[in-house]
Amino acid sequence: MYTELNSILNVTPDSFTQGEFILVSDRQSDASFLIHHFLSFYLRARCKVCFLGLVQSFSHYSAVSQRLGVSLTQAKEKGQLIFFEGLKESLSILIPQETNPESQAMDFLRDPSVGLRSLYEFVRSSLSSSGGEEKGADRAEEWGPPVLLVDDLSVLLSLGVSVGAVLDFSHYCQATVCSKLQGNMVMLVRCNGLEEEDDGDDESSDRLLKGLTHQCSLSLHVQGLPTGYCRDIHGQVEVCWRRRQGDGTHMQKKLFQFKVHDKGASFFARGTSNAVL
Amino acid sequence: MLPELLQGSDAGGFLIIQDSAGCSGRHLLKSFINAALNREEAVHVLGFEISEEELKEELKGSLTQRLHFHDAFTDPLGWTDHPAFTVHQFGLEELTRLVKHTSHAKPAILVIDSLSWILRHVSPPVVCRTLQQLKKGGAVRAIIGLLHADMHQRGAVGSVCHLATSVITVAPRMTGDEALAKITKRSKSGKVVQDEEIFSIKEDLTVIVMSKPSHTGLKLTDPENQETDPTANLTFNLHLSDTEREAKDKLALPFVFSKEKKTALLHSGPGSGRILYEPDVNDDYDQEDPDDDLDV
Numbered sequence: 001m002y003t004e005l006n007s008i009l010n011v012t013p014d015s016f017t018q019g020e021f022i023l024v025s026d027r028q029s030d031a032s033f034l035i036h037h038f039l040s041f042y043l044r045a046r047c048k049v050c051f052l053g054l055v056q057s058f059s060h061y062s063a064v065s066q067r068l069g070v071s072l073t074q075a076k077e078k079g080q081l082i083f084f085e086g087l088k089e090s091l092s093i094l095i096p097q098e099t100n101p102e103s104q105a106m107d108f109l110r111d112p113s114v115g116l117r118s119l120y121e122f123v124r125s126s127l128s129s130s131g132g133e134e135k136g137a138d139r140a141e142e143w144g145p146p147v148l149l150v151d152d153l154s155v156l157l158s159l160g161v162s163v164g165a166v167l168d169f170s171h172y173c174q175a176t177v178c179s180k181l182q183g184n185m186v187m188l189v190r191c192n193g194l195e196e197e198d199d200g201d202d203e204s205s206d207r208l209l210k211g212l213t214h215q216c217s218l219s220l221h222v223q224g225l226p227t228g229y230c231r232d233i234h235g236q237v238e239v240c241w242r243r244r245q246g247d248g249t250h251m252q253k254k255l256f257q258f259k260v261h262d263k264g265a266s267f268f269a270r271g272t273s274n275a276v277l
Numbered sequence: 278m279l280p281e282l283l284q285g286s287d288a289g290g291f292l293i294i295q296d297s298a299g300c301s302g303r304h305l306l307k308s309f310i311n312a313a314l315n316r317e318e319a320v321h322v323l324g325f326e327i328s329e330e331e332l333k334e335e336l337k338g339s340l341t342q343r344l345h346f347h348d349a350f351t352d353p354l355g356w357t358d359h360p361a362f363t364v365h366q367f368g369l370e371e372l373t374r375l376v377k378h379t380s381h382a383k384p385a386i387l388v389i390d391s392l393s394w395i396l397r398h399v400s401p402p403v404v405c406r407t408l409q410q411l412k413k414g415g416a417v418r419a420i421i422g423l424l425h426a427d428m429h430q431r432g433a434v435g436s437v438c439h440l441a442t443s444v445i446t447v448a449p450r451m452t453g454d455e456a457l458a459k460i461t462k463r464s465k466s467g468k469v470v471q472d473e474e475i476f477s478i479k480e481d482l483t484v485i486v487m488s489k490p491s492h493t494g495l496k497l498t499d500p501e502n503q504e505t506d507p508t509a510n511l512t513f514n515l516h517l518s519d520t521e522r523e524a525k526d527k528l529a530l531p532f533v534f535s536k537e538k539k540t541a542l543l544h545s546g547p548g549s550g551r552i553l554y555e556p557d558v559n560d561d562y563d564q565e566d567p568d569d570d571l572d573v
Contacts, residue, residue: 117356164397168354171326175351179328207428213298214393214425215326242301251301251449 001040001068004267008239008256009218013045018145019178022186023216025209029235031188031222033260035151036061038186040070043080047183048143050126052119052150054086067263080143082126086155112160116169123148124176127183145183148173152188153212154205163204167211174215187212217243225257232275233257237267278460278472279486282443283312290419291412293392293441295434297427300449300456303327303390304478306423307335310388311482314343319385321376321417323362325349325394335482345379353394364398368407373416384418387411391423392437401433408440450475455487 006012024034039061042049053061061083062072075081089106105122108114127146156166170187177183189212191205213219221238241252256267282292292309296302313320314336320343324332329346336344352360362375376385389395395404411417426434426446438444446459460472475487508515517525529535563569 120356167397171353172356175328179330180351210298210425210427214301214428 001044001070002037002265002267005034005037005265006041008254008267011041013041016045016184018182018184020184020218021174021178021216022184023212023219024186024188024222025191025212025219026188026222027191027193027224029222029224031190031220031237032151033265034220034222034237035149035186035188036064036068037265039072039149040065040068042147042149042184043070043072043075046080046144047147048080048082048127048145049075049147049149050082050084050123052084052086052123052148054155055151057087058083058085084122084126108156108161108165109159112162112165115165116156116161120169120172120176123173127177128181146177146181147183148177148185150185150187152190154188154190154208157204157208163208163211166208167215170212170215187216213242217241230275232259233273234259236270278462278470279445279458279474279476279484282445282460282462283309283484285313285316289412290443291408291441292419292421292443292445293438294421294423295426295438295444295446296423297425297448300447302423302445302447304482305445305447305456305458305476305484306388306390306421307332308478308482308484309421310344311336313386314341317343318418319343319345319379319383320388321345321347321385322388322390323347323349323372324390325353325364326391326423345385347375349394354398364395367395367399367404369410369414372407372411373414376416384416386419386421387417389420389422391425393423393425393428396424396429396433396437401436405436405440408437412440454478 001013011017022038024031024038039049039051043065051061058072065072072081072083076083084105086106089103090109092103093106093109103122104118107118108116127148153166153170156169157163173185177185189205189209191203191209193203193206219238219240219242221240222235223238224235225233236255236257239254239256255270257270257273258265258267259273294302294306294309310320310322310332322332322344324346328350329348332346333341333344347362349362349364351357353362353364354360355363355365372387376387392404408420408422411420422441424434424437441463443460443462446461448457448459450457454477455475456477458474458476460470460474462470462472464470472489474489476484477487478484
């Protein structure tokens with residue numbers, strides 16, 4: 001959890017807006033440090049978290065979170081964190097074994113054209129069932145609003161899922177998590193190509209990013225510096241609020257530069273890095 | 278022209294608000310809903326991308342009993358057991374039934390948020406046919422639709438926009454609150470009017486037109502610039518008097534060679550150095566025969 005980012009977004013683990021869809025995107029850069037931020041943020045905020053980790057193993061996220069001062073293993077044992085390890089699950093579908101019962105969530109691997117309905121069902125059941133369990137058994141602790149984190153959606157495109165199917169998936173997740181359960185949602189999308197003018201035949205990841213931008217309420221777009229590599233500034237992040245804010249503005253954009261450290265990240269206004277001043 | 282459109286579209290009107298990822302047109306759509314509600318008209322909203330709570334939250338001030346929300350947000354594809362409205366129900370009969378269901382004396386206004394969602398799942402010809410039938414059908418007085426233009430191929434956007442009587446394209450401005458609206462309006466006589474306006478939307482969803490950045494405005498300022506003389510009010514003197522001009526003409530420029538200068542440079546005076554050169558044998562080196570000096 002990066003406190004500087006919290007103050008930019010005007011949130012704390014004790015008070016944050018519910019029902020938000022936060023889109024994290026990057027272009028020729030790496031925004032995964034923001035996923036780690038949000039993971040540790042929501043775990044500290046005592047939310048019930050469902051994490052769809054499609055690109056890395058659990059131990060990877062666990063190791064990074066350890067550095068940020070949050071233990072994923074403990075959170076998992078307490079029932080606060082539901083970790084979906086996409087790499088393992090896909091393996092169990094591709095190489096069926098008797099020992100681990102295969103789940104339905106990754107069904108789209110067999111036939112990408114069926115869409116992501118089963119993955120959505122997994123999200124819905126893991127986040128909304130928590131309410132019933134709490135009432136039934138006292139042993140479960142009370143958790144805050146549900147949170148869905150996805151790292152990252154563009155991997156689904158590589159697995160053969162169409163852009164439309166991913167947008168449907170995110171729409172259903174938004175309708176369930178943000179609107180019905182009043183929770184939050186953070187999704188990461190990565191674009192590799194350069195930004196191009198509307199050519200009609202954009203790359204699919206660009207189309208996905210546009211569609212999700214229309215859906216989200218807050219977007220964080222990470223880019224490299226336009227002037228090239230720099231040792232002291234790792235890139236810039238554009239924060240864009242798309243819903244009406246308290247002061248009545250519709251859309252607000254702010255640009256910050258950042259540097260990722262070993263145990264955190266610092267954010268500063270353009271041109272005010274320590275190396276410059 | 279924007280206030281004019283907000284005031285009330287003609288019967289059979291079809292308005293499209295086009296936006297892109299950089300600038301959302303949903304606020305303008307809400308303003309249109311608000312304006313219609315204030316005119317005491319019944320408004321049916323087909324919400325694919327917006328939840329009922331979110332829509333009604335901002336319309337708090339105005340009367341919402343004439344607002345009928347058809348929920349296509351929670352389950353547009355029928356993934357759960359009891360979908361309220363799915364995208365495949367988007368057809369003339371179904372929509373007429375929905376609108377007629379609440380009996381009202383006069384035909385209502387149908388708001389679609391957004392057409393993009395429908396276009397992603399239903400083929401453009403089918404969407405166009407349904408829209409055209411609705412327009413002619415008489416069940417609805419006017420249709421207002423939001424369209425994310427950057428999510429579709431140009432052909433699909435074009436064909437839907439051809440059906441519309443008015444198209445408002447929203448584009449971002451430098452400051453966050455303002456936006457630029459490019460309006461194309463086709464009147465029944467076939468006349469097409471185009472206009473550009475800068476607008477902002479207040480908290481109570483009223484639209485304020487700030488100014489017109491249209492090209493006529495630019496042309497108005499142009500002749501002004503031509504008339505004004507840039508040398509009129511200068512703090513220094515641009516003109517030369519006769520004596521000043523004479524003095525200027527007399528002055529020799531530093532790097533112009535006059536005859537005196539040339540002779541002074543070429544014929545050096547007595548006592549200056551001189552170069553003596555005696556040709557050496559080694560200097561007579563033949564490029565073409567490098568082994569010339571060998572005794573063979």
